[in-house]
Amino acid sequence: MEVTFLTAPESYGEVPFKLIGEDLYECGIYFEDKEERRIKFCVIWIEKINRYPIYFLFEAYNYMTLEMEKVMKKKKILFNQYTYSNNIYYKGSVENIEQFKIILPYIYGSGCLNQLAVISLSEDVFYFQDTVPVVKMKENTIIIDVDIDGDAILVLSNSNSLSNIKDLMVSLPIGVQFNFNEE
Numbered sequence: 001m002e003v004t005f006l007t008a009p010e011s012y013g014e015v016p017f018k019l020i021g022e023d024l025y026e027c028g029i030y031f032e033d034k035e036e037r038r039i040k041f042c043v044i045w046i047e048k049i050n051r052y053p054i055y056f057l058f059e060a061y062n063y064m065t066l067e068m069e070k071v072m073k074k075k076k077i078l079f080n081q082y083t084y085s086n087n088i089y090y091k092g093s094v095e096n097i098e099q100f101k102i103i104l105p106y107i108y109g110s111g112c113l114n115q116l117a118v119i120s121l122s123e124d125v126f127y128f129q130d131t132v133p134v135v136k137m138k139e140n141t142i143i144i145d146v147d148i149d150g151d152a153i154l155v156l157s158n159s160n161s162l163s164n165i166k167d168l169m170v171s172l173p174i175g176v177q178f179n180f181n182e183e
Helices: 035-051 063-072 099-110 165-171
Strands: 001-006 018-020 025-033 055-059 078-084 087-094 117-120 125-130 132-136 142-146 152-155 179-180
Touching: 025 035, 025 165, 035 099, 035 165, 055 063, 055 099, 063 078, 063 087, 063 099, 087 099, 099 117, 099 142, 125 152
Parallel strands: 001 179, 018 132
Antiparallel strands: 001 025, 025 152, 055 087, 055 117, 078 087, 117 142, 125 132, 142 152
């Protein structure tokens, strides 16, 4: 698989949540492969990073909720459902790679449908202010947001790890090729 690092903020657009935090390292990772390969990449990448629990917040269409909730309950994935302004959100956490493999297709799928889809590799940094999703970047926080249409993910970090391009390159799974787009 090949990925492209998007190092210029204008390359990946705006995030679909209110972001609170300063001194953040931002880098997009663009995929040219199909969604199934993108999900496989993310699973292998997160398995290599090995930081649990992983917290998530994603938006879902009403027709998706029954199936997702059934699967999450069966796999003992902790979650809560929130409804704001007719939008349905799921917020929760996973404790291991097996649970992550189960929840990621739902999270990534939501991002591909132009909905909010974000995970935190450090702690629960998600909340709602009025009806707006908020991410508060605390010390040592790493956020991964699925960009609109799922063509890219955005890494936001103020952590000692994944806070520069070298850290990101080292964190990639073995065999992943990469290039840069600094436009």
